[in-house]
Amino acid sequence: MSILEVKNLSVSFKQYTAGLKQTNHKVISSLNVTLEAGEILAVVGASGSGKSLLAHAILGILPSNASVSGVITFEGEELTSARQKAVRGKEIALVPQSVNFLDPLMHVGSQVRTSVKKGDAVKAQRAVFERLHLRQEVEQMYPFQLSGGMARRTLLSTAMVSGVKVIIADEPTPGLDPVVIKEALDQFREFANQGCAVMLITHDIESALQIADKIAVFYAGTTVEIAKVEDFLGQSEAIRHPYSKALWRALPQNDFIPIPGSQPHPSALPTGCLFAPRCEMATPECWEAQPDIRNLRDGMVRCIHAT
Ligand SMILES: Nc1ncnc2c1ncn2[C@@H]1O[C@H](COP(=O)(O)OP(=O)(O)OP(=O)(O)O)[C@@H](O)[C@H]1O
Numbered sequence: 642m643s644i645l646e647v648k649n650l651s652v653s654f655k656q657y658t659a660g661l662k663q664t665n666h667k668v669i670s671s672l673n674v675t676l677e678a679g680e681i682l683a684v685v686g687a688s689g690s691g692k693s694l695l696a697h698a699i700l701g702i703l704p705s706n707a708s709v710s711g712v713i714t715f716e717g718e719e720l721t722s723a724r725q726k727a728v729r730g731k732e733i734a735l736v737p738q739s740v741n742f743l744d745p746l747m748h749v750g751s752q753v754r755t756s757v758k759k760g761d762a763v764k765a766q767r768a769v770f771e772r773l774h775l776r777q778e779v780e781q782m783y784p785f786q787l788s789g790g791m792a793r794r795t796l797l798s799t800a801m802v803s804g805v806k807v808i809i810a811d812e813p814t815p816g817l818d819p820v821v822i823k824e825a826l827d828q829f830r831e832f833a834n835q836g837c838a839v840m841l842i843t844h845d846i847e848s849a850l851q852i853a854d855k856i857a858v859f860y861a862g863t864t865v866e867i868a869k870v871e872d873f874l875g876q877s878e879a880i881r882h883p884y885s886k887a888l889w890r891a892l893p894q895n896d897f898i899p900i901p902g903s904q905p906h907p908s909a910l911p912t913g914c915l916f917a918p919r920c921e922m923a924t925p926e927c928w929e930a931q932p933d934i935r936n937l938r939d940g941m942v943r944c945i946h947a948t
Pocket residue numbers: 654668686687688689690691692693694695704738907
């Protein structure tokens with residue numbers, strides 16, 4: 642049984658345009674993803690592809706104008722909104738993308754300590770601060786006194802001490818120096834090795850390839866490919882989806898070739914495959930209907946042409 646399972650998730654936002662006309666923008670559609678105990682799943686994809694919204698949907702913290710469909714289960718049981726509230730911070734922790742999630746009126750040391758559920762809270766907080774290279778004086782600071790990198794490390798510390806089973810880390814490393822990034826990633830690995838699970842949302846594909854077990858590639862609000870990390874190492878022939886291949890080719894070590902065009906905006910999604918307008922393999926069939934995600938070579942892909 643997967644520890645966390647997202648089945649057929651869709652998220653839309655009601656928006657009012659001029660003249661109070663209401664439109665519905667689908668920002669996530671038919672998204673499926675699973676997280677196993679002991680595993681680090683990296684979620685990669687363009688900006689605006691729905692990565693943060695997936696994290697917020699799992700934790701039940703989407704804004705009130707969002708409508709959600711689909712099923713999310715945690716340890717085999719559906720995550721209803723009551724259960725989301727109960728597990729938030731206790732069984733599933735979020736390392737948010739925005740440092741505004743810190744409590745502005747509380748010393749950061751105390752904030753981290755309130756997340757410790759078992760054992761000596763001060764000891765746990767000091768140990769994680771040391772590991773993430775935060776000096777002891779930082780304990781007594783308020784969030785406004787922190788640099789961006791220190792705030793990010795505080796958020797990471799909060800999740801690390803919380804004793805949860807799942808950490809969802811939304812871009813936890815930008816702005817951190819490489820030594821701290823390595824510490825943070827090593828901690829995720831240790832955490833997963835203890836039988837917990839990590840969903841690591843990141844733009845840093847190279848770190849993702851080093852640390853993750855599985856990679857989920859997002860495009861325009863859905864998963865186009867989910868596969869073992871091994872398929873993304875070495876040459877690109879094991880990669881299934883044309884967009885994942887394009888991401889791979891854009892890496893510095895693989896020629897750095899960007900793909901022309903841009904991801905469609907939620908207000909103008911194509912009817913067929915969401916990647917068809919940019920895809921060199923697209924045929925008339927691709928424009929007809931969005932392909933379902935399917936099993937292929939021990940992974941998943943949403944492309945009729947993938948082999
Ligand atoms: N409150 C909201 N109302 C309307 N649309 C929203 C709202 N929040 C997010 N969106 C839209 O949903 C889409 C997905 O956003 P999301 O923040 O999940 O992207 P992301 O993949 O996390 O991007 P990034 O890599 O830049 O963090 C975007 O098109 C965004 O504009």
